[in-house]
Amino acid sequence: MAAAETIYADPSALLKLYIHQPKSKEMSAWRARTRGALAVTHHGRVEIVNGICLAGFRRYISGEAMDDALLSFDEDFSDGRYIQADLLWRAALKRAGDISRQHTPALGCRSLDVLHVACALELQFRHFLTFDRRQQRLALAVGLTPVRLS
Numbered sequence: 202m203a204a205a206e207t208i209y210a211d212p213s214a215l216l217k218l219y220i221h222q223p224k225s226k227e228m229s230a231w232r233a234r235t236r237g238a239l240a241v242t243h244h245g246r247v248e249i250v251n252g253i254c255l256a257g258f259r260r261y262i263s264g265e266a267m268d269d270a271l272l273s274f275d276e277d278f279s280d281g282r283y284i285q286a287d288l289l290w291r292a293a294l295k296r297a298g299d300i301s302r303q304h305t306p307a308l309g310c311r312s313l314d315v316l317h318v319a320c321a322l323e324l325q326f327r328h329f330l331t332f333d334r335r336q337q338r339l340a341l342a343v344g345l346t347p348v349r350l351s
Contacts, residue, residue, distance in 0.1 A: 215228075218232060308342070
């Protein structure tokens with residue numbers, strides 16, 4: 202099993218830890234087994250917060266459950282389960298553009314998925330965790346190793 206320090210977890214995967222979605226149980230079990238802090242970029246943090254709030258807006262969760270999920274996410278940062286990853290945004294955006302030109306015509310990737318893969322490379326991670334098939338194929342194409350939950 203890869204160490205948390207070598208894994209870039211896509212925010213959509215981390216969101217499964219805070220709101221019930223398909224694969225939430227598997228994600229929770231994996232996180233319980235994975236020691237160490239996971240790095241989260243600033244835009245990844247926004248995506249998770251927005252995903253929790255969007256679940257509240259769509260009434261997938263109650264307002265109280267939304268507040269609890271947001272508090273739990275914030276506590277995970279303050280308790281050291283996550284660390285804030287800083288990167289050079291110009292370099293990450295340039296790399297994302299290069300990756301898009303090279304791989305999106307064949308794989309059909311969305312821009313934020315490409316950006317997360319570019320961030321993983323800029324941060325020099327070796328492993329990538331996502332449940333999105335296209336993003337997983339992209340991560341493989343650029344040399345990242347997919348994280349298997351089982």
